[in-house]
Amino acid sequence: MNRTSSGGGTLLLRPPLVRAALVLAVVAVLEAAARGGLVEPLVMPPPSVMFARLVEIVRSGPFVTDLVVTGATVATAFGLGGLVGLMIGILFWRFPFSGAVFEPYLVSMYSMPTIVFYPILLAVFGLGTKPIMIIASTMALIPVALNTMVALRAIPPTLPKLARSLNCTRLQTYRKVLAPAAVPMVVPGLVLGFIYAVIGTIAMEFILASRGLGYRTGFFYRSFEIADMYAYILVISIVAIIVNVGLNYFERRIRRDMQ
Amino acid sequence: MSTIETSTVTGLDTVSYPRAARSRRWLLPAGRVAVPVVALLLWLVLAPLTELVPAPIPTVKEAWDGFATGWIYPGIQATASAVFTGFALGTAFAFPAGYLLGRSRYLNRVFEPLITGTFAIPRIIVYPILLTLFGVGFQAETGMVAISAFFPIVMSTAAAVRQASRTLLKLGRSLNASRAQIAMKIVIPEVAPGIMVGIRIGFSISFIAAIIAEFFAAKEGLGLMISRAHAGLDLPRMYAIVLLVMIAAFGGNMILWWAERRLRRS
Amino acid sequence: MQRTGVVLDRVGVVYTTNDGGSLEAVRDVSGVVADGRFVSLIGPSGCGKSTLLDVVGGLLRPARGGVVINGEQVSGPRRDTAMVFQEDSTLHWRTVVGNVAFGLEIAGVGRREREARARDVIKLVGLAGFEDRHPRELSGGMKQRVAIARALLLDPRIMLMDEPFGALDQQTRMFIGRELLRVWEETRKSVLFVTHDIQEAVYLSDEVWVMSARPSVIKSKIAVDLDRPRAPGTMGSRRFHELTSEVWELLRVESEKALDASGELRTTP
Ligand SMILES: Nc1ncnc2c1ncn2[C@@H]1O[C@H](COP(=O)(O)OP(=O)(O)OP(=O)(O)O)[C@@H](O)[C@H]1O
Ligand SMILES: [Mg+2]
Numbered sequence: 001m002n003r004t005s006s007g008g009g010t011l012l013l014r015p016p017l018v019r020a021a022l023v024l025a026v027v028a029v030l031e032a033a034a035r036g037g038l039v040e041p042l043v044m045p046p047p048s049v050m051f052a053r054l055v056e057i058v059r060s061g062p063f064v065t066d067l068v069v070t071g072a073t074v075a076t077a078f079g080l081g082g083l084v085g086l087m088i089g090i091l092f093w094r095f096p097f098s099g100a101v102f103e104p105y106l107v108s109m110y111s112m113p114t115i116v117f118y119p120i121l122l123a124v125f126g127l128g129t130k131p132i133m134i135i136a137s138t139m140a141l142i143p144v145a146l147n148t149m150v151a152l153r154a155i156p157p158t159l160p161k162l163a164r165s166l167n168c169t170r171l172q173t174y175r176k177v178l179a180p181a182a183v184p185m186v187v188p189g190l191v192l193g194f195i196y197a198v199i200g201t202i203a204m205e206f207i208l209a210s211r212g213l214g215y216r217t218g219f220f221y222r223s224f225e226i227a228d229m230y231a232y233i234l235v236i237s238i239v240a241i242i243v244n245v246g247l248n249y250f251e252r253r254i255r256r257d258m259q
Numbered sequence: 260m261s262t263i264e265t266s267t268v269t270g271l272d273t274v275s276y277p278r279a280a281r282s283r284r285w286l287l288p289a290g291r292v293a294v295p296v297v298a299l300l301l302w303l304v305l306a307p308l309t310e311l312v313p314a315p316i317p318t319v320k321e322a323w324d325g326f327a328t329g330w331i332y333p334g335i336q337a338t339a340s341a342v343f344t345g346f347a348l349g350t351a352f353a354f355p356a357g358y359l360l361g362r363s364r365y366l367n368r369v370f371e372p373l374i375t376g377t378f379a380i381p382r383i384i385v386y387p388i389l390l391t392l393f394g395v396g397f398q399a400e401t402g403m404v405a406i407s408a409f410f411p412i413v414m415s416t417a418a419a420v421r422q423a424s425r426t427l428l429k430l431g432r433s434l435n436a437s438r439a440q441i442a443m444k445i446v447i448p449e450v451a452p453g454i455m456v457g458i459r460i461g462f463s464i465s466f467i468a469a470i471i472a473e474f475f476a477a478k479e480g481l482g483l484m485i486s487r488a489h490a491g492l493d494l495p496r497m498y499a500i501v502l503l504v505m506i507a508a509f510g511g512n513m514i515l516w517w518a519e520r521r522l523r524r525s
Numbered sequence: 526m527q528r529t530g531v532v533l534d535r536v537g538v539v540y541t542t543n544d545g546g547s548l549e550a551v552r553d554v555s556g557v558v559a560d561g562r563f564v565s566l567i568g569p570s571g572c573g574k575s576t577l578l579d580v581v582g583g584l585l586r587p588a589r590g591g592v593v594i595n596g597e598q599v600s601g602p603r604r605d606t607a608m609v610f611q612e613d614s615t616l617h618w619r620t621v622v623g624n625v626a627f628g629l630e631i632a633g634v635g636r637r638e639r640e641a642r643a644r645d646v647i648k649l650v651g652l653a654g655f656e657d658r659h660p661r662e663l664s665g666g667m668k669q670r671v672a673i674a675r676a677l678l679l680d681p682r683i684m685l686m687d688e689p690f691g692a693l694d695q696q697t698r699m700f701i702g703r704e705l706l707r708v709w710e711e712t713r714k715s716v717l718f719v720t721h722d723i724q725e726a727v728y729l730s731d732e733v734w735v736m737s738a739r740p741s742v743i744k745s746k747i748a749v750d751l752d753r754p755r756a757p758g759t760m761g762s763r764r765f766h767e768l769t770s771e772v773w774e775l776l777r778v779e780s781e782k783a784l785d786a787s788g789e790l791r792t793t794p
Contacts, residue, residue, distance in 0.1 A: 015368035022369070043391050101290035108512035111463030112505060115471060119489055119497070123311045195379045202381040207474045214384065218475065221387035229387055237380045244379040426612040433582050433608045434631045434679075435601075444631070448618045 045227045053231040062216075063235070069129060070201060070212040077133045078197040081140030082190055088141065089148025089189075099149055106145060114138050118208055132209055136200030140193040147189025151182040187254050191247045198240060213239070313494040322499035334500070337479035338469055341397060345404025346465040350458065352405075353412035357457070358442065360413065361420025374413060382407045386472055395476045400469060407468035408461040415457025419450040452523040459515035466508050529595050530715060531558040531581060531683060537589035537740075538576050550576045551587070552740035558683070561713040565726035567772065568736030569780040574719045575611055577741075578685045581717060582608045594683065604632075607676035611687040611719070615660040615668045621647060622656045625674045632679070639678075646674045649708060651701075666693040670701065677708065683715045690725070698722070702729055703757075710754055723776065727768045728755060735775045738782040745775055 027047050033039045034046035057063050088106075092099030114135050121131035159181055163173040205214030213236050220229035299315060306314040325331030360367045360374075385406060389399040423446045431441040447454070473482025481500050488497035538551040550573040558564045566574050579585040581592050583602040592599040594606065607628070615624050622643050629639035647656055650670040660668055669689050676684055689705075690698045702725055709716060720726050726733045733747045749768060751759055759765055 015365065018369050019373060023373075044388070097286070097290065100287055101294060104291060104513060104516065105294060105509075107516060108463070108509045110460060111466045111508040111512055115474065120309075120311050123309070198379055199381040203383045203471055206381070206383050206386075207471060214381065217384050217387060221390065226391060233384050233388065236384050237377070240379040240381070241376050244376060247379075248375070424612075424614075426610050426614045427616065429579070429584055429610060430608075430614045431631075432584055433602045433606075434628050435604070436631045440631055444627075445616070448616070451618075 042224075042226055045230060049227055050230040050234055053227045054234050057228065057231050057235065066211060066213045066216050067239075070205065070214065073129045073133050073136065073201045073205075073212065074194075074197050077136035077201055078140050078194050080133070081137030081197060082144050082193050084137070085141035085144025085189070085193060086148050086186075088145040089186075090152065092145070092149045093152035106142060109138070109142050115204065115207070118204075127210075129209070129212075132201060132204040132212075135204050136197050139200035140197040143192035143196060144186075144189045147192070148182070148186050151185030151189070152178070154185060155181045184255050187251055191251050194247060195244065198243060202236060311494070313498050317495040318498045318502060321495040322503055325499060325503075331481075331484075331500070331503070333479055334481040334484045335503075337397070337477075338473065338481045341400040341404055341472075341480065342465050342469045345401040345469070346408050346462060348401065349405035349408030349461065349465070350412055353409045353457075353461070354416055354454075357413040357416025358420055358446075360417035361423070362446070367417065367421075371417075374410065378410065378414070382410070382468065383471055383475075386475060390476055396478050400472045400477060400480070403472045404465045404469050408465045411464055412457040412461040415460065416454050419453025419457070420446055422453060423449055452519055455515065455519040455522055459512065459519060462511055462515055463508070466511065470504065529560045530562070531717065532593040533557070533577075533581070533590070534593065535590035536577065536580055536587045536592065538573065538580060538585065539588040540576075549740040551580075553590075553742050554736075555590075556734060556743060556746065558715050558717055560682075560715055562731045563709060563716045563718065563729055564732045564734060565718045565720055565730040566734050566736060567720055567723065567726045567776065568741060569738050569776070569782075569784075570721075572736045572739045572741040572779070574736065575687050578608070578687050578717065578719060581683075582606055582685050584608075604679075605682040607679045607681035607684055609669070609672045609676050609684070609686040609689045611691060613660075613665070613668050614672050615663075617660050620657045620659055621652060621663070621671055624660070624671050625678055628675050628679045643674070643678055646678045649677065650674045651704060666690070666697055666701070669693070673705070677712075680712075681714065683717070685717050687719045688721065689718075691721070698725065705729070706755060723769050723772045724760065727751075727765060727772065728760060733768075733772055735772060736779070738779050744779065747771060 030039075030044070031046045031048060034041065034044055034049075092102065118131055118135065121134055125131050125134070155178060159177050160173065163177045168177065201212070202214035205212035206218050209215040213232065217229060217232040217236065220226070220232060302312075302315050306312045322331075360370055382403070386399070386403050389402045393399040393402065427445050427449060428441065431445045436444070469480070470482040470485075473480035474486050477483045481504055485497055485500050485504075488494070488500065533554055533556045536551060536554045537549070540548045540550055542548050554577060556564075566577065568574055576585065580587050581594075581599065583599045583606070594603065616627060619627065622640055625647055626634075626639040626643040629642070630636075644656060647653060650673055652667060652670055652674070655663065655667065660671070663671070669691075673686070673689055676686075690701055693701065706729060718726075718729065727749055730749050733749060734743050735745045735747065736742070737744045747768065751762070751764060751768075
């Protein structure tokens, strides 16, 4: 039976505490396993060693270069993918038939190994970040396009009617009525698009590039520098978590402001 | 990916077709078929302009040969077994975990920030860890696929289960239904379409994860074959495999999408 | 203490809200639904009628007081009570038969038997011919009848019904109300019935409990001394009008309080 008035719950069982304890416990177990010889250092060094390497790496020059390269690639991939995604979303909404025709293809693009177009892109754009950027942007555009289309379709039909009754110009209708109504649902798509740009960029760097955070991880694996490899994996994870938290914060702010 | 994804795909069913399309039902399927046909024509026309892209006919012929002479079977076998095993493994963990997170507010509050917080981490970067653990081969690749499938399925399942109607849960409790009965007879059938969304996206991601993993390090598989063909400048072969991979990905997606829409309709 | 029937003993319910605060829904409700009696609960929106039904149905543990059914303290859902919820509670993936038989299925009754019995009850609630339809093919009122049939099929001694006719228009409401009375007069279950409709409450019940605005207490229990079986003519009688205006007067005051508390009457010029 459900209780109606809560007993407050003991302090120790508060979710954030339990969560922190779980994470620490996992780290402690790994540390003990590595130090106790249960796991070979060639397979996994103790977390304390990884963290020590991490600190050194973060201070080093190559790391900063990698970070800048990856960051710039992500930013341009998102810019391009976001823009094209928005345009596709609007197009599919304006012309519902085209939306219905292309939807299955757009949906399956999640599993399309777009990476296979790399050789062509390589030939067209040459070595460098451009081919990676383009592949990452195709990943970013999918959620942006789908969410934009859904957001626009979800606008209640009374709003365009209202705009017409007030003799709004086409531009006014878009700027003052349709766009604000759709923004709360478009923003999550953009957030997802950004995350996909990050994932796409790092994954492509991992297999194809000669610079960037993703590349470096694979590089250390290949050169058997396992501690550095783990340190880089940690760095990427931390950067990704920070980006994600920032985006979530941004999304919540926007949604609140729009209400 | 959880709620957004769900709402995205919910939208797929609310397409309001223009009146003309409704009265002429063949238009939509025709339009959908036209897309790959036009793409093929474009390929046919544009291929001669560059040496980097083989013409469609040799490509298709190479694909045909792949089946006729059998050179492609080991690749298909390796990739397919890694995808299906990994996907099954990932789902086996993700589905119950997602269900629990969706049903228990406490568990959700403990684990949800961990799952959404790590959502932006590109899963592929843990592949080297799997490689050091298991060595290059089936196990590492399967592990990669399982990890990739796990997250979208957990998130979508939890989001779907959280949507379960409070009234129906009340009904279950008032009938003294057991936890298993509530799961099997109320919640899962009720939110099945939402669960299918996660399964579909999990499948998509499994597929691409396997190919990317094989690009990086593998003993067998279609991804490896593509990168070998690329290195050996065997363009028709490379594009033949790419074509097959795309058709397989599209086919798998469409089957799951169709299942999802059927569930939604009932 | 009374051995049979439903005894509510100083029930008080406090909800924990999402932001960690608390909300007192029900302050102090006592009363007895004697065996075989039809009691209606009526009160302003949000006063805690559904909450009270959840308590009697064993779905919600009250913060204070308790409920005793046939001499046993309620500590969870019981076999001898069945509930009809305010919101649609049909399972959209099952047919009407599958929905009506659902309670028996959970109770472990075999397929053949439960479906055969379900078909009988479906006729009783006037859904014959719709046995193999899905809820999406039914109107709101038909879905509520499916829920009523599901509860009836469990053959409980006590029915807890939360605005089962809420989704219906006035005419259908009267019609189904009469059908419900017919079934009830045959089976003589105890009924605790929530409604917003004063005429319906008086027409159906032996007793009408009028609740105050939240946090709720029972303001008044009005015994309905109209003859049974009730006929359509009952509603034209003088006594019926006296009773309905009595309930109406009590409710008017409470509804204003409820709205006032939620700030809706404080219009600024
Ligand atoms: N699960 C809950 N958590 C917190 N507060 C709740 C919950 N359920 C109901 N309440 C609050 O308790 C009060 C009584 O709710 P209840 O649903 O019992 O009212 P009601 O009398 O059935 O109203 P109505 O006639 O509109 O159905 C309301 O103020 C409501 O906001
Ligand atoms: Mg209610």
